[in-house]
Amino acid sequence: MAASTSYKTKQRDQIMDCLLKNKDRHITADEIIRTLNAEKTEVGKTTVYRYLDKLVSQGIVRRYFIEGGKSACYQFMDQNNGCSRHYHLKCVDCGQLFHLECDYLGEMDSHIRDHHDFHVDHSKTVLYGQCGTCAGKFNVRGAAFRKTGGDNK
Amino acid sequence: MAASTSYKTKQRDQIMDCLLKNKDRHITADEIIRTLNAEKTEVGKTTVYRYLDKLVSQGIVRRYFIEGGKSACYQFMDQNNGCSRHYHLKCVDCGQLFHLECDYLGEMDSHIRDHHDFHVDHSKTVLYGQCGTCAGKFNVRGAAFRKTGGDNK
DNA sequence: CTAGTTGCAAAGAGTTTGCATGGCG
DNA sequence: CGCCATGCAAACTCTTTGCAACTAG
Numbered sequence: 001m002a003a004s005t006s007y008k009t010k011q012r013d014q015i016m017d018c019l020l021k022n023k024d025r026h027i028t029a030d031e032i033i034r035t036l037n038a039e040k041t042e043v044g045k046t047t048v049y050r051y052l053d054k055l056v057s058q059g060i061v062r063r064y065f066i067e068g069g070k071s072a073c074y075q076f077m078d079q080n081n082g083c084s085r086h087y088h089l090k091c092v093d094c095g096q097l098f099h100l101e102c103d104y105l106g107e108m109d110s111h112i113r114d115h116h117d118f119h120v121d122h123s124k125t126v127l128y129g130q131c132g133t134c135a136g137k138f139n140v141r142g143a144a145f146r147k148t149g150g151d152n153k
Numbered sequence: 154m155a156a157s158t159s160y161k162t163k164q165r166d167q168i169m170d171c172l173l174k175n176k177d178r179h180i181t182a183d184e185i186i187r188t189l190n191a192e193k194t195e196v197g198k199t200t201v202y203r204y205l206d207k208l209v210s211q212g213i214v215r216r217y218f219i220e221g222g223k224s225a226c227y228q229f230m231d232q233n234n235g236c237s238r239h240y241h242l243k244c245v246d247c248g249q250l251f252h253l254e255c256d257y258l259g260e261m262d263s264h265i266r267d268h269h270d271f272h273v274d275h276s277k278t279v280l281y282g283q284c285g286t287c288a289g290k291f292n293v294r295g296a297a298f299r300k301t302g303g304d305n306k
Numbered sequence: 307c308t309a310g311t312t313g314c315a316a317a318g319a320g321t322t323t324g325c326a327t328g329g330c331g
Numbered sequence: 332c333g334c335c336a337t338g339c340a341a342a343c344t345c346t347t348t349g350c351a352a353c354t355a356g
């Protein structure tokens with residue numbers, strides 16, 4: 001089993017805590033390191049990288065490579081929401097991850113499998129693009145958190 | 154705009170040639186460097202990186218990061234192969250990249266946009282999974298299933 | 307001739323590894 | 332006490348930059 005004896009340590013608790021607090025977004029290893037150090041929590045970067053690696057290989061955390069960014073991003077994967085079945089959308093603008101559950105997309109999956117002979121692995125696939133909110137900003141970043149007029153799509 | 158005169162040099166020709174020969178797959182900067190050096194073509198890595206950068210910013214070449222890989226991949230953007238319109242499938246097993254052209258998937262795109270308020274960017278999205286061959290299955294090959302090069306290592 | 311181009315070497319950034327110490331169970 | 336975890340420092344990999352020499356137009 002993958003249950004190779006795993007000790008519960010202060011550092012791991014804190015890294016996991018940080019991941020859970022940021023489960024709605026992706027976070028870099030460096031951000032975790034800096035966050036914890038800012039809290040006077042002594043955690044070496046080696047530990048962070050190593051633990052993150054372990055979590056990724058266990059499927060508990062997902063690792064992404066974002067366009068432009070040079071470092072990897074990590075995000076906690078909630079095991080209870082069926083992430084292995086549905087698609088994931090990540091906004092390249094705000095970085096938010098959307099879980100897409102929809103029968104239509106389930107059909108798409110079957111379509112690709114039946115008509116194109118390809119088995120999509122949802123745990124490794126992320127559709128990149130722009131979410132409605134960010135698309136409504138008209139390239140004005142930093143401003144406009146509210147969409148003004150014609151935000152109906 | 155790009156009014157800055159661009160000289161035609163032997164090195165650039167060769168880098169471009171390498172990209173064109175691999176237009177059906179993504180290739181790393183290092184692969185380009187090694188390919189050219191294997192052909193006794195003297196091209197410094199600085200030049201490769203710099204030229205690649207320029208091509209990317211001009212939209213002539215696409216850069217992306219693949220799962221697991223630590224280095225960036227580049228691929229020539231053929232204006233005629235509609236890569237910006239269709240989906241890409243990458244077999245995590247054999248590494249081959251498939252260009253998926255299918256009306257059904259175009260509909261799916263609209264569905265995501267209309268029902269989930271998200272604009273998928275095909276130039277940044279790659280669906281990961283397993284191709285039929287690697288899955289050990291022999292299903293019907295769809296007509297719209299166009300296969301292109303893979304990792305021939 | 308002049309501005310863009312090249313490439314060595316060295317700097318950087320992010321990540322991994324070696325190894326001795328520390329701590330969970 | 333045994334085994335896993337930790338973390339410093341150094342190694343590594345990929346990429347970028349400084350700078351002097353070079354070359355296409």
